[in-house]
Amino acid sequence: MPELAMVRRYEAAGFRAWPASFVQYDGTWVIRLTAGLPAKRLNSINPLDPGDGSNILDRIARAERRFDAYGRPLTFRISPLAGANLTRHLDRERWLSFSESIVMRLALDNAHLIGVMDQIPMKDIGRFVSAALQVHNMEPAMRPGLSEVIGSIEPEAGLFVSKEGDEPVATAICVQDRDLAGLFEVATKPELRGKGFGRQVVLSALKWARHRGAREAWLQVEADNAPAVTLYRSLGFADVYRYHYRRPQAS
Incomplete structure (x- = not known):
């Protein structure tokens, strides 16, 4: 398991280096949306704190409205910063997992x-x-x-x-x-x-x-x-x- 401080460093650098046109925080979830490009990195929810797992249903519903407004499919980007509560919820709801990527240095x-x-x-x-x-x-x-x-x-x-x-x-x-x-x-x-x-x-x-x-x-x-x-x-x-x-x- 990588050090979470290191993961946060690369995640923050990635947000600065490949900026979405719309960014909103819901707790420590970063909602990134971009009307001009469909790339998943630019159109996803990015959890940044494993301990932030409260009110998941309400927060997903709020995010879904944002994604609908942009015409984008509701998507989570799951890094080591996503907590166990969120993962268990998505598993119970049988959300699909796809497109695994590796961060390298x-x-x-x-x-x-x-x-x-x-x-x-x-x-x-x-x-x-x-x-x-x-x-x-x-x-x-x-x-x-x-x-x-x-x-x-x-x-x-x-x-x-x-x-x-x-x-x-x-x-x-x-x-x-x-x-x-x-x-x-x-x-x-x-x-x-x-x-x-x-x-x-x-x-x-x-x-x-x-x-x-x-x-x-x-x-x-x-x-x-x-x-x-x-x-x-x-x-x-x-x-x-x-x-x-x-x-x-x-x-």
């Missing part, structure tokens, strides 16, 4: 960055979003929402794109929050995976962050994304904790 003093290409991050959010939509194969309708989220990041954010010729082949966002460097939206075009482009863009982002004073890198990756997990572990990233999502079964 790497001390940048241990990162092998000698010989890694120096890359200057993009300044133009529009150009980066165009590249990200292409690499992720996302619908053009996602452009405004993704642009809004990136533009709302308060810590320093480096926008990285690897190209083959003029074509973007891999992307990453590195958010430096004091001594932490968080990696987000790391992706490689599916047909070009396994050729080193993802490794290249991640290492360039880590080198940039270390030059700016970051001491530790961290990221979140879906547990069933075996190629990505293998890549990160080969770079020296180690598991810190896991989280998953829960939704009520369709009636």
Whole structure:
């Protein structure tokens, strides 16, 4: 079991690095909603104190009204900070569990960055979003929402794109929050995976962050994304904790 203080540190950094457009607290539950993007991280209830397990039915009902107003499915993001009372309630109600993710970290003093290409991050959010939509194969309708989220990041954010010729082949966002460097939206075009482009863009982002004073890198990756997990572990990233999502079964 990870130290809860460490989990809280990464959870707080994640909220700052990937900000939702609407945030409301109900006790120590953080309700995050974003009209422009359907991503689960941006549209979920995030419990932050294992001891906060009172009035669960009423609080879920209040949150459900918020989610309905945004047209989002009611979703909990369950980290080690979710308490046993809440978990037992969701189990009794037979809420579905899905999309387990791993939070990983790497001390940048241990990162092998000698010989890694120096890359200057993009300044133009529009150009980066165009590249990200292409690499992720996302619908053009996602452009405004993704642009809004990136533009709302308060810590320093480096926008990285690897190209083959003029074509973007891999992307990453590195958010430096004091001594932490968080990696987000790391992706490689599916047909070009396994050729080193993802490794290249991640290492360039880590080198940039270390030059700016970051001491530790961290990221979140879906547990069933075996190629990505293998890549990160080969770079020296180690598991810190896991989280998953829960939704009520369709009636």
